[in-house]
Amino acid sequence: MNEVTRYKNHLNTVPMRKWTAEEQDFFFAIITEIRDKGTDIIEFDKHSLAELANYTIEHNQRFEKTIASLEDKLSSMRYKEKTRNSLISIPLFQYFEARWTDDLSELTLKVQVSSKFEYVLNKLEAEFTQFELKQFTNIRSTYAKEMFKQLKQWRTVGRVEYSVSDFREILQIPTSYRATDINQVVIQPIKDELSEYFKALKVKAIKTRQRGNPIVAYEFTWTPEKTTSWDKNKYSKSKKTIRTETLPEWARDDYQPPKIENISPEDQEILDKKLAERRANWKKKRGENDK
Numbered sequence: 001m002n003e004v005t006r007y008k009n010h011l012n013t014v015p016m017r018k019w020t021a022e023e024q025d026f027f028f029a030i031i032t033e034i035r036d037k038g039t040d041i042i043e044f045d046k047h048s049l050a051e052l053a054n055y056t057i058e059h060n061q062r063f064e065k066t067i068a069s070l071e072d073k074l075s076s077m078r079y080k081e082k083t084r085n086s087l088i089s090i091p092l093f094q095y096f097e098a099r100w101t102d103d104l105s106e107l108t109l110k111v112q113v114s115s116k117f118e119y120v121l122n123k124l125e126a127e128f129t130q131f132e133l134k135q136f137t138n139i140r141s142t143y144a145k146e147m148f149k150q151l152k153q154w155r156t157v158g159r160v161e162y163s164v165s166d167f168r169e170i171l172q173i174p175t176s177y178r179a180t181d182i183n184q185v186v187i188q189p190i191k192d193e194l195s196e197y198f199k200a201l202k203v204k205a206i207k208t209r210q211r212g213n214p215i216v217a218y219e220f221t222w223t224p225e226k227t228t229s230w231d232k233n234k235y236s237k238s239k240k241t242i243r244t245e246t247l248p249e250w251a252r253d254d255y256q257p258p259k260i261e262n263i264s265p266e267d268q269e270i271l272d273k274k275l276a277e278r279r280a281n282w283k284k285k286r287g288e289n290d291k
Contacts, residue, residue, distance in 0.1 A: 003052065003133040005032045009153050010081045012129060017146040017172040019073060022055060022066045024145055025137045027074075029053035030111055032133050039115050041095060046107040054137035060104035067098050067109065090116045129153045135197055141189035146171055148194055151220060158224030161206070163217050179205070179215050187218075198222035 005028050016024055029052040034042055050057050057063055074093055081088040095112035131152045139145050150170060154160045162170065168177075173186060187203050195201045199222060206217040 003032050004130060005133045005136065006035060006128055006130045007031060009127045009129050011079060012149050012153055014077065014079060015172055017142050017170075019142065020066070020069070021140050021142055021145065022053075023070050023073060024142070025053040025055060026066065026070050028133060028136055034111070034113050039094075039113055041110050041112045044109045044111075046100075049109060052133070054134060064100060064104050064107065067107065071096050071098065090114060130155070139193050141193055143171055143186045144190045144193040147190045147220075148197065151194070151198055151222070155225040159219070159221045161217050161219045164215055167218050 016027070019027070026049065029049060030042070030044075033044070033052060044052075046057070046063070049055075050063070055063075074096060077092050079088075079090045079092055081090075091114050093111055094114045095110065097110040098107065100107040129149060129152050131148070136145065136148060139148055151160065167173070168175075171186060173182060177185065183205075191201060191203060201220070201222040204219040204221070205215045206219055207213040208216050
């Protein structure tokens with residue numbers, strides 16, 4: 001199974017670090033299965049969901065409790081997208097139904113994505129996060145899981161820096177944690193678990209020259225992933241799918257990529273160059289296919 005999870009980057013702003021590892025695995029398994037199915041109601045049985053989420057069913061009661069706690073979190077979960085002149089808040093799901101037998105030997109789950117949230121999963125042209133679901137479900141530390149998503153957002157850049165305040169907010173780090181606690185409890189598990197998925201991963205604490213040399217930011221660097229043109233049918237379960245190719249927005253000559261807040265001019269230049277290379281490669285490939 002080589003399921004790929006994909007969604008707009010803004011979903012990474014939804015706080016999930018305090019979810020259990022199992023709850024996150026089930027959530028992204030559902031997100032992965034829903035992709036490209038619009039707002040249809042999607043049904044899972046107990047075993048198909050467990051397989052997708054890489055979950056080992058040992059105790060039926062624990063499985064039922066995990067589904068119940070997942071529903072509780074989803075009921076209050078909202079996707080938010082904020083710009084200089086707008087604020088959008090969307091409930092992720094409009095329908096959630098779980099049913100099971102008295103002995104919990106059978107369980108079915110039905111979910112339906114919100115019609116307003118559907119574009120976050122399906123209408124992707126640029127600025128999206130992408131990763132193999134199996135890799136995500138193999139990670140056990142919730143700090144490492146959250147950082148895995150964040151770094152995958154910058155997978156082709158190979159570098160991202162967070163101020164201490166942003167780092168604490170993204171990972172929902174307790175305010176009582178000192179720098180040494182963060183290094184041992186947060187950063188060490190991240191390096192231990194993510195080095196397998198991010199080649200040459202390094203984490204550097206950036207300090208000032210002020211008294212006490214306080215840490216002001218954390219820099220993550222790794223070997224960038226190679227950029228390739230996205231084929232929406234690459235991981236399709238059906239080999240008979242016929243694709244009608246349209247010109248992506250980012251491939252147009254007059255396309256202006258959105259500027260990202262809190263990014264250095266050097267990194268913005270790197271992103272712009274990569275987009276230009278991607279556009280050129282896409283056009284070259286399209287021209288070869290038209291011959």
